[in-house]
Amino acid sequence: MNIAVVGTGYVGLVTGTCFAETGNEVVCIDVDADKVQRMQQGEVPIYEPGLKTLFDRNTRQNRLQFTTSLEEGIKDAEVIFLALPTPPNGDGSADLSYILKVAAQLADLITDYTVIVDKSTVPVGTADQVHDTLASKISPELFDVVSNPEFLREGVAVDDFLKPERVIIGTESQRARNIMERLYKPFVRQGNPIYFMDVRSAEMTKYAANSFLATKITFMNDIANLCERVGANVDQVRIGIGSDSRIGKRFLFPGVGYGGSCFPKDVEALVRTGQDYDYDLRILQSVIEVNNRQKRILADKLVQYLGEDLCNKTIGIWGLAFKPNTDDIREAPALYIIQELLDRHATIKAYDPEAMENIRTRFGDQVHLVSDAYEAVIDVDALLIITEWSVFRTPNFEVMKSLMKQPIIFDGRNLYETDYMAKKGFYYESIGREVVDGG
Numbered sequence: 001m002n003i004a005v006v007g008t009g010y011v012g013l014v015t016g017t018c019f020a021e022t023g024n025e026v027v028c029i030d031v032d033a034d035k036v037q038r039m040q041q042g043e044v045p046i047y048e049p050g051l052k053t054l055f056d057r058n059t060r061q062n063r064l065q066f067t068t069s070l071e072e073g074i075k076d077a078e079v080i081f082l083a084l085p086t087p088p089n090g091d092g093s094a095d096l097s098y099i100l101k102v103a104a105q106l107a108d109l110i111t112d113y114t115v116i117v118d119k120s121t122v123p124v125g126t127a128d129q130v131h132d133t134l135a136s137k138i139s140p141e142l143f144d145v146v147s148n149p150e151f152l153r154e155g156v157a158v159d160d161f162l163k164p165e166r167v168i169i170g171t172e173s174q175r176a177r178n179i180m181e182r183l184y185k186p187f188v189r190q191g192n193p194i195y196f197m198d199v200r201s202a203e204m205t206k207y208a209a210n211s212f213l214a215t216k217i218t219f220m221n222d223i224a225n226l227c228e229r230v231g232a233n234v235d236q237v238r239i240g241i242g243s244d245s246r247i248g249k250r251f252l253f254p255g256v257g258y259g260g261s262c263f264p265k266d267v268e269a270l271v272r273t274g275q276d277y278d279y280d281l282r283i284l285q286s287v288i289e290v291n292n293r294q295k296r297i298l299a300d301k302l303v304q305y306l307g308e309d310l311c312n313k314t315i316g317i318w319g320l321a322f323k324p325n326t327d328d329i330r331e332a333p334a335l336y337i338i339q340e341l342l343d344r345h346a347t348i349k350a351y352d353p354e355a356m357e358n359i360r361t362r363f364g365d366q367v368h369l370v371s372d373a374y375e376a377v378i379d380v381d382a383l384l385i386i387t388e389w390s391v392f393r394t395p396n397f398e399v400m401k402s403l404m405k406q407p408i409i410f411d412g413r414n415l416y417e418t419d420y421m422a423k424k425g426f427y428y429e430s431i432g433r434e435v436v437d438g439g
Ligand SMILES: NC(=O)c1ccc[n+]([C@@H]2O[C@H](COP(=O)([O-])OP(=O)(O)OC[C@H]3O[C@@H](n4cnc5c(N)ncnc54)[C@H](O)[C@@H]3O)[C@@H](O)[C@H]2O)c1
Pocket: 006, 007, 008, 009, 010, 011, 012, 029, 030, 031, 032, 035, 083, 084, 085, 086, 098, 101, 102, 119, 120, 121, 122, 150, 151, 152, 153, 154, 261, 262
C-alpha cells in the first residue's frame, strides 16, 4: 500500500518505518528541512532502540522516503497518517493548529479517495473538525477521517509498534475499516485485538489510557511518601499490591514524578476537556498537583540534608532523559531538579547515555556534562539519580566512594537495597523507604 506520514518525530518516524517494514511504500513528510535532509542522508535524528536497523533496511530498498513537500509526499498515498505535534496551549488544552493547518492543505491536494488517519493524540471532536475542514473544499466521498491513536512508549517504541497489545481504530466507514485492517493485520498475527469503535470513543480511549497510567504512578508516589513517614517500605508494598491481578505489577514504580511529552500534557488536556463540558475531573486535578510536587522531591531531600544555599556545593546527576533508553528530555523531572539546583547556585556535573546534547541545548554551559558515570561523581558533595538507565544499576561503589567528596546519594528510582548501601558506607535516601547512614 502507498502510505504518507505527515510529521516525522518519535511517532511519525516509527510509524513510517514499521509500515515500510511490512512491505508498504512509505513517504514521510516533515516541515523541518534539516531533519529531512539528515534522514535522506541515512541519519536517524532520534535515539530509539532498534529503529536504525529497520530504517537502514527500508531506506536502502526505497520503501521509506523523505520529503518536505506535502504535495509530492501524498500524491500516490491511499492512506495519510497525521503524526503532528499537539502541544499544550497556555490553558492546558491541546493546540490543534498543526493538525488543522495540514487538513486545510490536504483539502487542496486530494483528488482520489484517501483515508486520513489521525495518529496524534487529540481531544474528542478533532476528527470531526478535520472532516469539516476537508469537506468545506472537497466532496466527502473523496475521503474518510479515522482516529487511530498511538500507544507506543519511547525507548521501546519499535517493539510496541510491531507488537501492539491492541490497535484502536475509530471509524464508521466500512471502506476505511477494510483498509486499516489490511494495514494492521501483519502486526497482530499473535492474536492481539484490533478494536473498531466510533471515532469519539477512539479519541477518548487514548486520553483515558494515559490519564489512568499517570494516576497509577501518582497514587504510588503518594503512598511512597506516606511509607517514608510511617516507616514502611514502598518496594515491599508495591510487590504486595501488584501481585493482585486486579491491580497488576506494571506502572507501580514510585519515583520523581512522571514526565515526557505525553502524560503531563494529556492529563492537563483531559482536565480541560472536562471543564469545556462543565465537568470537574477532580482525581486528575489532584494527579497533576501531586506530580508537580513529586518532581521536586529529590531537590527537597537534598536541600533538607545539605542546607538551603548550595553555592559551595557540587552535585552529581545520573540520568537526564525523562526515562531510560531515550534521548527525550521533554517535561523530564531532571529539568526541574537542575533548575532548582541552579537557582540555589550549585555546581552541577551530569551524565546521561543519550540525552546530553538535548540538555546542552537547553542549559548551555550551566550544566557541566561529562563523558561517563564515574566522572560525574568526582569531588561531588552528593549524587542525585534521576533516570534508571541500566548502566547505573550495579556500579562499583568502592570506586565511587573514592571519587566523591562525600558518600551521599539521593536515589529517585530506588536502584539499590538500603541495607547494602549502609554496609557500603553511604548516606542513602531513596523514595518511600528508610533513610540509611552508613558513614
Ligand atoms: N512521543 C510519544 O511517545 C507519543 C506516543 C503516542 C502518541 N504521541 C502523540 O503523537 C503526536 C506526535 O508526537 P511526537 O512525539 O512524534 O512529536 P514530535 O514533536 O517528535 O514530532 C512532530 C513532527 O512534526 C513535524 N511537523 C510540524 N508541523 C508540520 C507540518 N505542518 N507538516 C509536516 N510536519 C510537521 C515536526 O517538525 C516534528 O518533526 C502528538 O500528538 C503526541 O501526543 C506521542
